[in-house]
Amino acid sequence: MAKYELRMPKMGESIIEATILNWVKNVGDRVELDDTIVEIATDKVDSEVPSPVEGEILEIKYEVDDVVPVGEVIAVIGTEGEESSSDDSSDASSATSVEEQDIPKEQKEETPAPAKASKQDAPSSPAVELEGEGGSSIPSNIEGQFFSPLVRNIAEQEGVSLDELMNIEGSGVRGRVTKSDILSYLKERSSGAAPQKQAPQASPSSVSQESAPKKPTPSPATSSSSSDGNVEIVEMDRMRKLIAKHMVDSKHTSPHVTSFVEADMTRIVQWRNKIKKQFQEKYGEKITFTPIFIEAIVKAIRDFPGINISLDGDRIVYKKNINIGMAAALPNGNLIVPVIHNADRLNLLGLTKTVNDLASRARENNLKPEEIQGGTYTVTNVGTFGNVMGTPIINQPQVAIMALGAIRKVPAVVETPEGDFIGIRHKMFLSHSYDHRIVDGYLGGSFVKRVAEYLENFDTDQQIL
Numbered sequence: 001m002a003k004y005e006l007r008m009p010k011m012g013e014s015i016i017e018a019t020i021l022n023w024v025k026n027v028g029d030r031v032e033l034d035d036t037i038v039e040i041a042t043d044k045v046d047s048e049v050p051s052p053v054e055g056e057i058l059e060i061k062y063e064v065d066d067v068v069p070v071g072e073v074i075a076v077i078g079t080e081g082e083e084s085s086s087d088d089s090s091d092a093s094s095a096t097s098v099e100e101q102d103i104p105k106e107q108k109e110e111t112p113a114p115a116k117a118s119k120q121d122a123p124s125s126p127a128v129e130l131e132g133e134g135g136s137s138i139p140s141n142i143e144g145q146f147f148s149p150l151v152r153n154i155a156e157q158e159g160v161s162l163d164e165l166m167n168i169e170g171s172g173v174r175g176r177v178t179k180s181d182i183l184s185y186l187k188e189r190s191s192g193a194a195p196q197k198q199a200p201q202a203s204p205s206s207v208s209q210e211s212a213p214k215k216p217t218p219s220p221a222t223s224s225s226s227s228d229g230n231v232e233i234v235e236m237d238r239m240r241k242l243i244a245k246h247m248v249d250s251k252h253t254s255p256h257v258t259s260f261v262e263a264d265m266t267r268i269v270q271w272r273n274k275i276k277k278q279f280q281e282k283y284g285e286k287i288t289f290t291p292i293f294i295e296a297i298v299k300a301i302r303d304f305p306g307i308n309i310s311l312d313g314d315r316i317v318y319k320k321n322i323n324i325g326m327a328a329a330l331p332n333g334n335l336i337v338p339v340i341h342n343a344d345r346l347n348l349l350g351l352t353k354t355v356n357d358l359a360s361r362a363r364e365n366n367l368k369p370e371e372i373q374g375g376t377y378t379v380t381n382v383g384t385f386g387n388v389m390g391t392p393i394i395n396q397p398q399v400a401i402m403a404l405g406a407i408r409k410v411p412a413v414v415e416t417p418e419g420d421f422i423g424i425r426h427k428m429f430l431s432h433s434y435d436h437r438i439v440d441g442y443l444g445g446s447f448v449k450r451v452a453e454y455l456e457n458f459d460t461d462q463q464i465l
Contacts, residue, residue, distance in 0.1 A: 004053050006037065006075040008068045015373070018042050020066050020074070029057050037075060040068075041238065047369050055079035065179040147177060154182050239334045250396045254435035258391045259445040263452035265407050265426040268292055271460040278465055283353070287464075290359075290381055291351035293404055294324050296454035297379060298344045304447045308376050310397040311438050325375030325395060326355065328362045329384075337395060338362050339375040349464050383407060389429040399439055402448065405429040428455075 008018055021039040025031055031051040038049045059076040062068050147155075147165065155165050160182070168185045170177040236244065272287060279287045301308050301322050310317045322344040325337040338358035340346070346354060361367050377398060382390040383406035390403040405428050412425040432448035 001078045004077040004079050005073045006077055008070050008072050008074050010070045015042050017067050017069050020062050020064050025057050027057050027060055042369055053077055053079050063178060151177055151182050158186055243335055247393050250393050253396055254394050255437060256433050257436045258431055258433045259448050261430045261448045261452045263428050263430055263455045265428045267460055268458045269426045282465055285356050287352050291348060291355045294343060294351055295348055296451050298322055299454050300447055300450040303450055306443050307400050307447050309399055319376040323374050323376045325378035327380035328359055331363060336362050337378060338367055338371050389431045391431060392433050394433055394435055400434040403431040
């Protein structure tokens with residue numbers, strides 16, 4: 001029987017690690033081509049890893065909640081035919097022999113690790129930035145004991161010393177300390193009865209059980225209440241933790257400045273009211289203001305390419321592709337930012353269809369990993385919540401973001417050749433936050449003004465039906 005090594009797939013330019021959420025298949029299970037084997041999580045999206053071959057699961061190398069580098073072997077599938085290491089023959093690690101697979105993981109991890117991604121890419125990489133990898137005072141590997149970034153992050157936050165960590169009884173593969181182990185330890189420690197690691201005893205059964213993954217221990221309760229019942233404490237879910245850290249990191253990275261401009265949206269409102277019924281009848285979907293906003297932003301980026309950049313140390317990285325991220329609120333209150341890649345190549349009809357598709361699949365948690373990666377500029381529509389304006393936080397490693405306020409009917413001065421008069425107009429505030437390290441007030445202010453000009457001069461005679 002040949003052996004096929006299933007590796008953690010690469011799911012985006014800056015993604016270097018992913019977290020195991022759930023093993024759909026177990027050791028001994030038969031898998032067909034494209035059967036889902038494991039569910040994984042990156043920064044803000046969950047994904048499934050399908051089987052590229054038919055066969056039987058021979059070995060599972062990681063447990064639930066383990067953080068695994070891209071390219072690492074996560075499972076071994078037995079197949080009929082010639083020996084096959086993996087589907088990536090160009091990867092040096094794909095030449096791993098069967099003998100090497102039997103080497104304990106701790107020994108493999110003592111070899112030098114590949115260089116980390118640059119600081120600029122770090123916020124988009126959940127395993128580095130969002131699981132406490134960088135800056136931790138606890139080493140990942142000591143005396144043959146490996147500690148995942150998640151375990152080290154929890155230990156750091158809870159004040160667990162290295163000696164304590166080394167003495168926790170691990171239930172993972174080869175005695176590895178899992179998330180459940182350290183959470184159970186913290187619970188026991190608070191009650192004064194923390195469990196200690198027992199001295200290992202060699203036995204034939206322990207050797208055979210080493211390679212078999214153990215079922216994850218259930219995590220302790222994530223909520224509690226006060227004695228009088230008036231306060232409930234609920235642990236943040238995984239996505240909220242990722243968002244929280246991403247936002248804090250952004251404020252620590254970029255000095256934010258926000259410029260505001262008010263745009264007259266009357267022409268756009270009247271045009272949309274005129275065609276929206278016909279549009280829905282013809283295409284079976286609604287036309288919203290969002291694609292119109294994105295079209296104006298794309299035009300302004302062409303005029304001011306200095307907005308479509310990122311900063312790598314002292315170097316400015318100019319992006320040729322215009323990839324617009326659009327922040328979308330999920331039903332559970334969390335936030336996700338699907339990306340319209342090459343938005344400058346789409347007309348208004350193409351933008352409308354793409355916006356509707358991404359927004360719909362974002363609410364259903366059906367986005368692909370690549371659809372939330374690679375954004376070069378982000379827009380958030382706070383007007384959908386009835387907000388007049390906002391001061392949005394930059395989505396790193398980008399250097400700017402725009403918030404669009406609610407469109408309101410207000411009295412305004414209307415200039416005509418016959419004279420000025422007061423009229424009812426549809427107005428909207430645009431809030432443009434930018435990184436003052438690299439975007440000065442002239443550029444940041446001129447850009448948002450140009451977006452407003454494109455909106456106010458919208459072509460109401462264009463054909464979209």
